[in-house]
Amino acid sequence: MEKNTNNIVLRFMTCGSVDDGKSTVIGRLLFDTKTILTDTLSQIEKTSKKKGMTEVDLSLITDGLQAEREQGITIDVAYRYFSTGKRKYIIADAPGHEQYTRNMVTAASTAQLAIILIDARKGILTQTKRHTYLAKLLGIKHVIVAVNKMDLIQYDEEKYKSICENYKEFEKNILPLNSPININFLPISALKGDMIVDRGNSMDWYKGATLLQLLEDLDTSEDIKESSLRFPVQYVCRPRESANKELHDFRAFMGRIESGLLKVNDKVKVLPSGHESSIKEIRIGEQLIKEAISEQSVTVSLVDEIDVSRGDMLVHHDDSVGAIKNFTAMVCWFAEESLSPNRTYLIMHTTQTSKAKISSINYKVNIQTLDSELVNELKTNDIANISFKLAQPLIVDSYNKNRSTGAFIIIDESTFHTVGAGMIQLLD
Amino acid sequence: MKKLLSHLDWLESEAIHIMREVAGQCSNPVLLFSGGKDSLCLLRVAEKAFRPGRFPFPMMHIDTGHNYPEVINFRDKKINDLGERLIVASLEDSMKKGSIVLKSNDEPRNKYQSITLLEAIEEHDFDCCIGGARRDEEKARAKERIMSFRDEFGQWDPKNQRPELWDLYNAKVHKGENIRAFPISNWTEMDVWQYIEREKLELPNIYFAHQREIVRRDNSIVPVTNVTPVRENELVEKIMVRFRTVGDITCTAPVESDADTVEKIILETASTSISERGATRLDDQVSEASMEQRKKEGYF
Numbered sequence A: 001m002e003k004n005t006n007n008i009v010l011r012f013m014t015c016g017s018v019d020d021g022k023s024t025v026i027g028r029l030l031f032d033t034k035t036i037l038t039d040t041l042s043q044i045e046k047t048s049k050k051k052g053m054t055e056v057d058l059s060l061i062t063d064g065l066q067a068e069r070e071q072g073i074t075i076d077v078a079y080r081y082f083s084t085g086k087r088k089y090i091i092a093d094a095p096g097h098e099q100y101t102r103n104m105v106t107a108a109s110t111a112q113l114a115i116i117l118i119d120a121r122k123g124i125l126t127q128t129k130r131h132t133y134l135a136k137l138l139g140i141k142h143v144i145v146a147v148n149k150m151d152l153i154q155y156d157e158e159k160y161k162s163i164c165e166n167y168k169e170f171e172k173n174i175l176p177l178n179s180p181i182n183i184n185f186l187p188i189s190a191l192k193g194d195m196i197v198d199r200g201n202s203m204d205w206y207k208g209a210t211l212l213q214l215l216e217d218l219d220t221s222e223d224i225k226e227s228s229l230r231f232p233v234q235y236v237c238r239p240r241e242s243a244n245k246e247l248h249d250f251r252a253f254m255g256r257i258e259s260g261l262l263k264v265n266d267k268v269k270v271l272p273s274g275h276e277s278s279i280k281e282i283r284i285g286e287q288l289i290k291e292a293i294s295e296q297s298v299t300v301s302l303v304d305e306i307d308v309s310r311g312d313m314l315v316h317h318d319d320s321v322g323a324i325k326n327f328t329a330m331v332c333w334f335a336e337e338s339l340s341p342n343r344t345y346l347i348m349h350t351t352q353t354s355k356a357k358i359s360s361i362n363y364k365v366n367i368q369t370l371d372s373e374l375v376n377e378l379k380t381n382d383i384a385n386i387s388f389k390l391a392q393p394l395i396v397d398s399y400n401k402n403r404s405t406g407a408f409i410i411i412d413e414s415t416f417h418t419v420g421a422g423m424i425q426l427l428d
Numbered sequence B: 001m002k003k004l005l006s007h008l009d010w011l012e013s014e015a016i017h018i019m020r021e022v023a024g025q026c027s028n029p030v031l032l033f034s035g036g037k038d039s040l041c042l043l044r045v046a047e048k049a050f051r052p053g054r055f056p057f058p059m060m061h062i063d064t065g066h067n068y069p070e071v072i073n074f075r076d077k078k079i080n081d082l083g084e085r086l087i088v089a090s091l092e093d094s095m096k097k098g099s100i101v102l103k104s105n106d107e108p109r110n111k112y113q114s115i116t117l118l119e120a121i122e123e124h125d126f127d128c129c130i131g132g133a134r135r136d137e138e139k140a141r142a143k144e145r146i147m148s149f150r151d152e153f154g155q156w157d158p159k160n161q162r163p164e165l166w167d168l169y170n171a172k173v174h175k176g177e178n179i180r181a182f183p184i185s186n187w188t189e190m191d192v193w194q195y196i197e198r199e200k201l202e203l204p205n206i207y208f209a210h211q212r213e214i215v216r217r218d219n220s221i222v223p224v225t226n227v228t229p230v231r232e233n234e235l236v237e238k239i240m241v242r243f244r245t246v247g248d249i250t251c252t253a254p255v256e257s258d259a260d261t262v263e264k265i266i267l268e269t270a271s272t273s274i275s276e277r278g279a280t281r282l283d284d285q286v287s288e289a290s291m292e293q294r295k296k297e298g299y300f
Helices: A023-030 A038-050 A058-062 A065-070 A100-107 A126-137 A158-169 A211-218 B007-027 B036-048 B069-082 B091-097 B110-124 B191-197 B262-271 B274-281 B292-298
Strands: A007-015 A080-083 A085-091 A112-121 A142-148 A182-187 A231-237 A253-257 A261-263 A267-271 A275-284 A288-289 A291-293 A296-300 A313-316 A323-333 A344-349 A352-365 A383-395 A405-410 A418-427 B029-032 B060-062 B085-090 B127-132 B148-152 B177-181 B210-215 B220-223 B237-242
Touching: A007 A023, A007 A126, A007 B007, A023 A085, A023 A112, A023 A142, A023 B069, A023 B191, A038 A288, A080 A112, A085 A211, A100 A126, A100 A323, A100 A418, A126 A158, A126 A182, A142 A158, A142 A211, A158 A261, A182 A211, A231 B007, A253 B007, A261 A275, A267 A288, A275 A291, A288 B220, A296 B007, A323 A352, A344 A418, A344 B029, A344 B177, A352 B191, A405 B220, B007 B036, B007 B127, B007 B148, B036 B069, B036 B191, B036 B237, B060 B069, B060 B091, B060 B110, B060 B274, B191 B262, B220 B237
Parallel strands: A007 A085, A007 A112, A112 A142, A142 A182, B029 B060, B029 B127, B060 B085, B127 B177
Antiparallel strands: A080 A085, A231 A253, A231 A313, A253 A296, A261 A291, A267 A275, A267 A313, A275 A288, A275 A296, A323 A383, A323 A418, A344 A352, A344 A405, A352 A383, A405 A418, B148 B177, B210 B220, B210 B237
């Protein structure tokens, strides 16, 4: 553990099944960065011995639930943390089996980078395509393809190179739904610790960066001037009853900047009403600031008294974005019960919730072949293109332009469970 | 123009966002406050989220009756300074009512907190409890959602959690059901200490190294108090210790330490080799799944 107060947060996910050594890769990262502490390690040693293993099984680090330990499988997404002094890492560790598409989608939704694991003995499998497709679908811009178990193919450089070539070939054909992704390749042996944190002695032919070095050096920053301001209002602050008389007329709007840059004096409009005003003050708590950037939670007050409430969105006054009541989206269905075109669902989008009906299920993506298929219903873990009709207008962007205003979840009206998630595709 | 937030700013901003979602979506939330360091971080986040307004929820402490007096005094002073409202739900009341029956008087009371908590939720009709749990604390917690659904019996069903994507938190519940919201899920122990340092947060003094009478029992340091008395043949020592977590006296052990400032604690945290709960929670060491089991029963 390092003490540095200026770490940058990097969120990544790992894709692969137990057999690819996914848990071992994470265990190795945590172990070699000294995140695993003695008491956890001694517990793992005990369990490894109980299972009759000779080496410490680092994959045990990521087993969280009783059922997972019993069955030796991962059921749910787990979040892990480590820090290097340069970055704070949040790992979303998702099971990679086909039936767990929903977990992979969940993990991918907050990740900036995906590590896709390939077993060096097996090369590219159907699941590699599935993982790559889902990472791209969820708008992940950076992928590290880690060819694992190099020790089991005698660290063969030629074999490694041919796997990389094959990957590049097929990746080109995976729906170019989003802007091109940045791909890095590297050979590793998670079991032996080669090229994870330390280089090891077995692959002198590989001159590139280790896995940790790739993570440390990756540039994930986006140009905030290129993205439009999106400020969904979460909560309205009216401290009328305050002892401080100056606050009796105080009214401010609280929320997080989902994208872009907001400055004092900026001319803004409130959507969907379209009323315009300009920014009087921006604060975090009671501290006044001049400008706020994407991902900052702030409190904003306006020069004019206009009606603003939760669910409204502030954008710059010259922004052409509007509120719409119909859109098409790629949807991942989570619930055990099939999606029913006859029912009404709730769509939660930024801070707004609207009733929605299905206009049409346009096609389903076969997650094995990635081909489109015509279907009438959606089952658990299905991914499909669906058109919706909303009761209330929403201010949306295409998901490939904006991961916040392009995303929504679907809630069952009667059980209130989260039954699906969608990524909006606007024609423009 | 490229700009990125530092990790503390990012974590703080995420926590503010989560609290405001609770305020925006839930009709009657409450913030669980123990006087401990994690819940003190929550209070600072709440100030940043809602000032200059009042907090849109009261604080609630589940009092086991086995607390260090310093922590209780600190708790009351803190809430008073903030000008907010504190509800104390005490295990003693549940015992009087007969809903908690102790096997013996010196039995650790942590696991019974769930009962008092559930009673208080029902009495006040709370639909959401905000808590300071972190995913790095324990392996069952690593799998818990930021907004975690509990059924009418307060039970957590780890195999049937609501998927949680992006920053869209589904806090919808029916009457009797409940959401547990964890705004600092993504913080680690180190993040908490760095935040305390940056925000200059005051803490109960037992977090800092002090002289205390202790005995050594089964690899743990047990403080000598009226609820954890010396047993026969035990040797009482007076050594420098500090608490890494603060909870019920019977299940929270101090660690040997000379760190008497936040800065020194951060250095010590960076070089420690024992996890926070491993070192100090007598209740998690019973079995590999003890936290998961307690959570299934309604524990935080």
